[in-house]
Amino acid sequence: MENYQDMLHYYDPNYKPKDSDIVCLYRFETEDGVSFGEGAEQIAAESSIGTWTKISTMKENIAQTLKPRIIELNEDKHTAKIAYPIELFEVDNMSGILSSICGNILGMKILKNLRVCDIKFPKEVVTAFPGPEHGIQGVRDLTGIYDRPFTGTIIKPKVGLTSDQHAEVAYQAWYGIDGQGLDIVKDDENLTSQTFNPFDKRMELTFEQKNRVEAETGTKKMYLANITHSNFDEMMRRSDVIKNAGGKVCMLDVVTLGFNAVESYRRKNTGQIIHAHRAMHGAITREPGFSISMLVLAKVYRMLGVDLLHTGTAGAGKMEGSANDTLILVDALEKDSIKGNDADETLDQEWYGMKPVIAVASGGLQPAKIPEVVKVMGNDIVCQMGGGCHGHQDGTAGGAQAIYQAVEASVKGIPVEEYAKDHPALQKAIDKWGV
Amino acid sequence: MENYQDMLHYYDPNYKPKDSDIVCLYRFETEDGVSFGEGAEQIAAESSIGTWTKISTMKENIAQTLKPRIIELNEDKHTAKIAYPIELFEVDNMSGILSSICGNILGMKILKNLRVCDIKFPKEVVTAFPGPEHGIQGVRDLTGIYDRPFTGTIIKPKVGLTSDQHAEVAYQAWYGIDGQGLDIVKDDENLTSQTFNPFDKRMELTFEQKNRVEAETGTKKMYLANITHSNFDEMMRRSDVIKNAGGKVCMLDVVTLGFNAVESYRRKNTGQIIHAHRAMHGAITREPGFSISMLVLAKVYRMLGVDLLHTGTAGAGKMEGSANDTLILVDALEKDSIKGNDADETLDQEWYGMKPVIAVASGGLQPAKIPEVVKVMGNDIVCQMGGGCHGHQDGTAGGAQAIYQAVEASVKGIPVEEYAKDHPALQKAIDKWGV
Numbered sequence: 031m032e033n034y035q036d037m038l039h040y041y042d043p044n045y046k047p048k049d050s051d052i053v054c055l056y057r058f059e060t061e062d063g064v065s066f067g068e069g070a071e072q073i074a075a076e077s078s079i080g081t082w083t084k085i086s087t088m089k090e091n092i093a094q095t096l097k098p099r100i101i102e103l104n105e106d107k108h109t110a111k112i113a114y115p116i117e118l119f120e121v122d123n124m125s126g127i128l129s130s131i132c133g134n135i136l137g138m139k140i141l142k143n144l145r146v147c148d149i150k151f152p153k154e155v156v157t158a159f160p161g162p163e164h165g166i167q168g169v170r171d172l173t174g175i176y177d178r179p180f181t182g183t184i185i186k187p188k189v190g191l192t193s194d195q196h197a198e199v200a201y202q203a204w205y206g207i208d209g210q211g212l213d214i215v216k217d218d219e220n221l222t223s224q225t226f227n228p229f230d231k232r233m234e235l236t237f238e239q240k241n242r243v244e245a246e247t248g249t250k251k252m253y254l255a256n257i258t259h260s261n262f263d264e265m266m267r268r269s270d271v272i273k274n275a276g277g278k279v280c281m282l283d284v285v286t287l288g289f290n291a292v293e294s295y296r297r298k299n300t301g302q303i304i305h306a307h308r309a310m311h312g313a314i315t316r317e318p319g320f321s322i323s324m325l326v327l328a329k330v331y332r333m334l335g336v337d338l339l340h341t342g343t344a345g346a347g348k349m350e351g352s353a354n355d356t357l358i359l360v361d362a363l364e365k366d367s368i369k370g371n372d373a374d375e376t377l378d379q380e381w382y383g384m385k386p387v388i389a390v391a392s393g394g395l396q397p398a399k400i401p402e403v404v405k406v407m408g409n410d411i412v413c414q415m416g417g418g419c420h421g422h423q424d425g426t427a428g429g430a431q432a433i434y435q436a437v438e439a440s441v442k443g444i445p446v447e448e449y450a451k452d453h454p455a456l457q458k459a460i461d462k463w464g465v
Numbered sequence: 466m467e468n469y470q471d472m473l474h475y476y477d478p479n480y481k482p483k484d485s486d487i488v489c490l491y492r493f494e495t496e497d498g499v500s501f502g503e504g505a506e507q508i509a510a511e512s513s514i515g516t517w518t519k520i521s522t523m524k525e526n527i528a529q530t531l532k533p534r535i536i537e538l539n540e541d542k543h544t545a546k547i548a549y550p551i552e553l554f555e556v557d558n559m560s561g562i563l564s565s566i567c568g569n570i571l572g573m574k575i576l577k578n579l580r581v582c583d584i585k586f587p588k589e590v591v592t593a594f595p596g597p598e599h600g601i602q603g604v605r606d607l608t609g610i611y612d613r614p615f616t617g618t619i620i621k622p623k624v625g626l627t628s629d630q631h632a633e634v635a636y637q638a639w640y641g642i643d644g645q646g647l648d649i650v651k652d653d654e655n656l657t658s659q660t661f662n663p664f665d666k667r668m669e670l671t672f673e674q675k676n677r678v679e680a681e682t683g684t685k686k687m688y689l690a691n692i693t694h695s696n697f698d699e700m701m702r703r704s705d706v707i708k709n710a711g712g713k714v715c716m717l718d719v720v721t722l723g724f725n726a727v728e729s730y731r732r733k734n735t736g737q738i739i740h741a742h743r744a745m746h747g748a749i750t751r752e753p754g755f756s757i758s759m760l761v762l763a764k765v766y767r768m769l770g771v772d773l774l775h776t777g778t779a780g781a782g783k784m785e786g787s788a789n790d791t792l793i794l795v796d797a798l799e800k801d802s803i804k805g806n807d808a809d810e811t812l813d814q815e816w817y818g819m820k821p822v823i824a825v826a827s828g829g830l831q832p833a834k835i836p837e838v839v840k841v842m843g844n845d846i847v848c849q850m851g852g853g854c855h856g857h858q859d860g861t862a863g864g865a866q867a868i869y870q871a872v873e874a875s876v877k878g879i880p881v882e883e884y885a886k887d888h889p890a891l892q893k894a895i896d897k898w899g900v
Contacts, residue, residue: 078655079622081852082783082829083898086860087634092625096661117660118624124695125721126657129744130624133654133721136747137777137784137828143753187514189553189565190527199522219568220513222561225552226531260559260769262697262729286560286568288723294697309564312571312755318578319754320747334695342572348517349572393572394517417516425521463518 040074045099047113053150059142070110122158147375159333165385182214184416197235204243206430217256237275258283279303296335306336344406348394363387397436397459431455475509480534482548488585494577505545557593582810594768600820617649619851632670639678641865652691672710693718714738720745731770741771779841783829798822832871832894866890
């Protein structure tokens with residue numbers, strides 16, 4: 031039976047990818063007895079038009095027009111680049127695209143430690159998605175803050191405060207001491223609508239405090255309230271509660287919600303800024319083992335339309351991720367044109383004018399680390415710390431002031447130890463947590 | 466500053482979990498210099514009320530009423546069990562629950578290879594979710610098939626056929642030879658709505674063939690059409706197209722859609738049977754490395770309300786997963802009461818009458834493997850094969866007949882080699898793929 035399967039050898043190092051191809055960079059090993067090249071062939075097959083055995087229904091035109099090409103095989107680095115014709119995909123269906131090129135292949139028995147390192151999305155895909163509605167400029171315009179990173183805290187303890195207590199801590203964080211406070215207060219990812227702190231009550235009381243502190247200080251504050259819910263209708267209801275209270279931002283836990291919820295929320299065009307927390311991403315992104323890089327997820331979330339995204343702290347906090355890991359993410363979120371390189375396992379990526387996303391440094395940060403974080407990540411970030419605010423000797427307000435002062439030091443280019451000499455809140459933070 | 470943090474030691478082996486506690490079984494290692502016990506303390510803290518430093522806002526009642534307990538530490542097996550008070554959670558918000566107990570902890574620097582092995586969900590959580598609308602019995606009643614596993618195929622090649630060709634292959638699979646064909650035809654996960662085979666056209670033509678074959682054979686067939694789309698509104702539109710064409714089933718790619726889309730679709734109460742494909746689960750579930758077991762995902766999807774779920778092939782196919790791995794999943798999907806055991810890293814689980822889910826064996830299967838699969842997974846499954854149908858010497862129809870005959874052999878308890886002697890389609894399958 032001639033069924034054109036013999037044409038289906040995917041390795042073609044002379045193939046020059048079309049601009050419209052989706053290009054994937056995979057890293058993997060193979061089980062004993064399976065060559066590296068065969069592993070790459072199987073990845074190409076399972077993620078496109080092939081399966082594990084020859085089939086009668088294969089057609090010549092399919093094999094010719096839709097087959098992907100393995101354009102690079104590097105057995106030393108265990109990497110392969112595969113170029114997929116755009117015709118294989120529904121360009122505006124991210125779930126469908128990921129099911130193909132990050133899907134079944136991660137379950138294949140013959141592969142070990144497959145990692146999807148990067149995906150180059152072509153113009154056809156990038157421009158099929160909305161991207162951020164506000165982006166960096168939108169959030170700067172909303173707050174009137176242009177010359178420094180944003181500052182923020184997560185209300186701690188993560189859960190357990192009553193709505194009253196929550197709102198009071200929020201006020202302390204925003205106001206700080208002598209009005210030297212934070213721009214942003216964020217719900218923890220563990221906080222949704224528990225009996226001790228129901229969502230609607232929390233919104234009412236916390237937005238009251240936000241209005242109060244804005245009146246007192248003449249500055250704009252942001253409340254990143256967590257609307258994450260596994261039922262979309264309830265998530266939308268909570269979004270409306272925030273909007274009706276005058277809130278401009280909604281926090282989505284984008285991994286535990288899923289890609290569909292993020293895009294669907296964005297496409298509702300509520301006008302809300304989308305703050306993306308990424309709890310559970312470690313199960314997908316973290317090595318060793320079968321994984322998809324956080325870079326891929328960050329690119330996807332930019333396309334789906336988040337305005338802010340947690341990226342890690344450039345090595346300065348409690349979460350994994352080196353300075354270079356974080357920088358790769360910041361570039362993917364902020365730049366319009368990216369040049370990939372083999373050492374970082376990254377590919378070129380053009381963004382065609384899609385708005386940039388604000389990177390959020392969060393997770394075990396403390397005030398004195400801010401200059402280090404800003405040095406790596408730049409100014410267009412949120413420096414966000416929970417324990418590193420509420421753990422201050424003078425409580426939340428003291429912590430907020432210490433963060434405020436650390437940002438001042440960073441902007442002025444003065445080492446924090448020196449700046450702390452006549453800024454006691456910062457000095458206390460250094461006394462507690464070092465530099 | 467007294468802030469009750471010194472009370473926050475979570476290890477309490479004498480604590481007897483309440484029925485309402487959520488209990489998690491974690492496996493992990495710690496980075497050098499961090500003891501195993503300290504690792505467990507940090508997991509308990511980050512997943513509930515703690516953070517990395519002492520904070521001023523902690524209250525006595527929070528520390529007393531909301532703290533989780535580490536009830537078991539097994540350093541040899543690298544496992545810890547943690548019991549969380551139900552008050553920590555919003556019981557009907559799966560995304561929120563997972564953000565807490567499968568969230569940030571997977572990104573913590575001090576941990577290595579953290580795996581969420583199992584979660585015991587209490588009655589308060591289980592009954593807060595809809596579960597399957599149809600379940601095993603509903604699908605049996607719809608089809609009138611009671612005494613054997615269901616049979617199915619995925620149209621292959623995965624993508625590339627025109628809508629006409631797709632519908633024709635579907636007919637061949639359903640009809641087989643002499644009406645000895647399959648119950649189910651499923652879209653591949655790579656197939657959504659591509660230019661060569663747009664969704665609406667495919668539905669029109671494939672349901673025509675379904676009606677035709679039902680009329681010819683007097684049997685009920687199912688078409689598992691893939692409505693996966695990253696925009697919920699478009700997914701609902703496709704669901705309606707199917708419903709209007711008389712289709713009773715919709716396929717969702719549950720991982721690339723996300724938890725929210727699955728629950729939200731279920732709660733729309735469309736009446737459609739939900740078939741759950743799981744492309745990309747390997748990035749989350751597969752070891753080594755940071756992961757959440759497929760068992761946890763399977764339990765979650767049962768609660769969210771899928772009627773069928775891919776579980777692997779009990780070791781008989783191209784995908785990872787041993788017979789025991791698959792059996793654990795089948796039990797979690799089908800039983801009402803499960804007894805956990807340490808060897809399998811499983812916990813007890815009650816289902817409070819929630820309907821059981823049909824396990825789908827799929828991925829590199831071929832006809833002669835059916836008895837082996839049924840022996841492990843039982844009768845209430847779908848035996849689904851793509852290449853193992855369309856790769857048959859007599860094409861799709863021959864493959865469908867071979868599968869039909871293999872199921873007959875399985876039901877009659879006759880070895881396939883023997884049954885094949887007077888069943889030529891099955892014999893050809895054995896000639897090609899062995900036993």
